[in-house]
Amino acid sequence: MKNIILTLIILFTLSCKAQSPIVNIASDYDSDDIVDGCYLKDVNNSFAPFIGTWQWTNGTDTLTIVFSKIEMVYNNLSEMYTDQLIGKYKYVENGVEIFNTLDYDINANNAWDLHPNYPKRMLAPMLGACYRNTTLADFSFMDYLKDKGEVAKFELLDLLTDLNGEFNVTQAKLTLSNREHWNVNGQNPRDPEFTIPNNITLTKQ
Amino acid sequence: MEKRNRLKIPLKSIVLLFGVLFILTNCQYDDTVGDINGTQDQVKSKIPFKLKEKTFAELHDDSRFVGAVNHVFSKGKANANFNARTVMEEQYGFTIDSTLIKEISTEGYTSYTFFIRRDTISDNFIENLVVEIDSTNIPKAYIIKYVLNSESRYIADDKAYILDAETEITPIEYNNSQLKTTYDSYGCVITLMCPWKGDHPAGDACIAADRGDLYWSDPECPEFPTSSGTSSSDGGDGGGGGSGGSSSDGSDDDFDHSCKGCGDTGEVITTPIIDEEIQETEEDCIKLKNLISKSVTNQLPRKEVGTLLNQLQDSSSTTTKEMGYFLNPTDTTESQFIPSYFEGEENADEVAMDLGTNAVSVLMHLHYNNETENKKQLSVFSLQDIYEMYQFIGTGHIFSPNTFTNFLTTEHGTNYAIQINDSNAFVNSSFAIKYFIGWEFSNFREEAENQYGAKRYNILPDKTNGQNELAFTKFLANENLGLTLFRANDDFTEFTKIEYKNGTFKETPCN
Incomplete structure (x- = not known):
């Protein structure tokens, strides 16, 4: 009996084929490597330099962005797991708070959810990762007041990493851009401007 | 005593079986792709x-x-x-x-x-x-x-x-x-x-x-x-x-x-190899070449489809607006067309067209470059361009999917034509069903754009023309969209069918 059980265990263990390959998110992977159930993982902790609070100030205007990392966020459309950087922002113009998402509670379970007050936009204000790159992160950017989802690029300008993996970074550039947009018969207008300032350099706090 | 011993064996078995089940449901992930340069081509x-x-x-x-x-x-x-x-x-x-x-x-x-x-x-x-x-x-x-x-x-x-x-x-x-x-x-x-x-x-x-x-x-x-x-x-x-x-x-x-x-x-x-396989390419080529030389009305001096494309191409390096034409057929055989010009606002990345209830035979637009913002539009069709074809079919704005052609000229120097080879395959593709139905909601569109861009296919403005072209053909093939892509030469007089087939990038010049 024991032998049978042991044999079964060995057979089942050997037949346990891995179904979900891990893909290093910062590597130069090919589209063929992306299969259903795969996991785009921050293998080398390349998200770390982005994480924290970044600020831009111009007189009484202030933009604060806070990045954190959430692991294994599942998307049921692409059927992929991805380590994600979540960005939350607060914008103050002329001393008046224009929009504040810093208190949003975002986790692996709700990162792809829609916003309760802006039903076509996502709850996560900035959702993305440093795909295939260690200094540039691509994000989906939710501009709630303009009711649009566009693209944000966040580029570390002075990242230095030593042999032990210790890093130092102080500045980064935020670039927002509109995706190509079709407005047929005037039914789908879009304001090309953004609520928050664009093409700015932020300093790590 | 004997009874207790008998009980021990099944208990162990149960524990071991649970162990086996645990192992089965908790398989380890494979080696990391990217670290070992592995591919999934089992x-x-x-x-x-x-x-x-x-x-x-x-x-x-x-x-x-x-x-x-x-x-x-x-x-x-x-x-x-x-x-x-x-x-x-x-x-x-x-x-x-x-x-x-x-x-x-x-x-x-x-x-x-x-x-x-x-x-x-x-x-x-x-x-x-x-x-x-x-x-x-x-x-x-x-x-x-x-x-x-x-x-x-x-x-x-x-x-x-x-x-x-x-x-x-x-x-x-x-x-x-x-x-x-x-x-x-x-x-x-x-x-x-x-x-x-x-x-x-x-x-x-x-x-x-x-x-x-x-x-x-x-x-x-x-x-x-x-x-x-x-x-x-x-x-x-x-x-x-x-x-x-x-x-x-x-x-x-x-x-x-x-x-x-x-x-x-x-x-x-x-x-x-059967004749139909060869004729597919030849028929597509003939259809495209005939289209280029067809007349557009209300244009003096007399113009052809190719003339409009060349005008757009000339504008692509100087304009900061999206612009283009849609062409309505004058008859059921689509022998000539009435063109309508459209353009968006400066630097708005917007294709704005007053289409009314027209059903079009041809669309053509450009991707401009706005260096002042340190960004470029794509050298190939954007995912939004593909989505609009899907929308046009659904809203009856395409005269005939079998003859419809969508042209693109870009500031990158690239010229393309895309045709709907199989409209059923296109609208019923798993990609369209997954992403296009909920396109107006950000969680659908953002993940679709991620797949098209940085996450999977890597079709991005800062990639080379060749990289984007290869990635775009892979996208069309892998997602089984039923679309046929052609690369055009500088003046839209020569076309080459390009596709990703059997793991190879394939170019078939239209003779």
Whole structure:
């Protein structure tokens, strides 16, 4: 009996084929490597330099962005797991708070959810990762007041990493851009401007 | 005591079984892709050879191909004008069509299959020429004749044709350095087959589907007696198709993975080319070239579709607006068009058009470049462009999906045309069903854009034209969108069909 059980265990263990390959998110992977159930993982902790609070100030205007990392966020459309950087922002113009998402509670379970007050936009204000790159992160950017989802690029300008993996970074550039947009018969207008300032350099706090 | 001992065994068994179940449901992830440069191509690795579809342009630098073709036909055939008829072609009364060449290769064996045209066209059979090189390194050539039992039928799922035919094989005798070459023996024709929705030669789509039911067309493949002239295989499941021969239980277990055709066993391994496959490309090309020269009305001096495209191209390097034309047909045959110009606001990345209730035959727009914002629009169609085609079909804004063409010219210097080859495949593709239905919601669109861009296909503004073009063809192929892509030259007078097929980037110039 024991032998049978042991044999079964060995057979089942050997037949346990891995179904979900891990893909290093910062590597130069090919589209063929992306299969259903795969996991785009921050293998080398390349998200770390982005994480924290970044600020831009111009007189009484202030933009604060806070990045954190959430692991294994599942998307049921692409059927992929991805380590994600979540960005939350607060914008103050002329001393008046224009929009504040810093208190949003975002986790692996709700990162792809829609916003309760802006039903076509996502709850996560900035959702993305440093795909295939260690200094540039691509994000989906939710501009709630303009009711649009566009693209944000966040580029570390002075990242230095030593042999032990210790890093130092102080500045980064935020670039927002509109995706190509079709407005047929005037039914789908879009304001090309953004609520928050664009093409700015932020300093790590 | 005895009772307690008896109880212990089942308990242990239960614990162990739970352990087994635990292991099964908690498999470790594979090695990390990217660290080991691995790829997920397990299905293709089961097939004991590589099957690729190529054009003469792609093969004329391949020394193995050039050597074999020159050896069989005549010196220079593979280097110069392939379409020039050789003495051998004259002798056998056929012309080789170089539009599509199917290459099958494995260790020690390569075959090239060509479509043959005769002066007199017959609906009863089709013929291919197979040039093969085995481990002896002496090229051999055969005419494979498929005598049709019925008309070929297209299987959209596998992008392949059912070919119900009897197979005949004729060795080519060719003159090499004044020596008459004959084959001492020649064998039967074998083809890797796929039974999905009707037995047909297995192509990339069937192999990738990994249904576990591939089989050889002639598993016994008896050797033919040495003789001259034409011989016939033993029936309907010869190289071209027919029925039967599938794995009995539908699993892959019965599939003979051994390398058929290898080891000089006399088998000719091929996969047939039928006229419809060649005509697909030719018809698409003809349709496109005709379209370019069609007139547009209300334009003085008189203009053609190509003129409007050239105007847009000229603007692409100077404008900071999206602009373009949509063309409405003046009659049901779409013989000429009424153009309507549209443009968006400065730097708004917006295609703004007042389409009304028009159903259009042609769309054309540009992707400009706005260096001041340190960004560029894509050198290929954006995902939004593809989505709008989907929308136009759904809202009845396309006059006829079968003839509709969407042109793009970009500041990057690229020009493309895309046609809807199969509108059902397009609107019912899993990509469209997954992402396009909920496109107005950010969680749908953002993940679609992620897949198109940084997360999977890597189609991005800062990539080179070549990188984006390759990635775009992969996207069209992998997502099975039923769209056909052409690259145009600088003045939209020449087109090349480009596609990603059988793991290869393929270019077929429109002659």
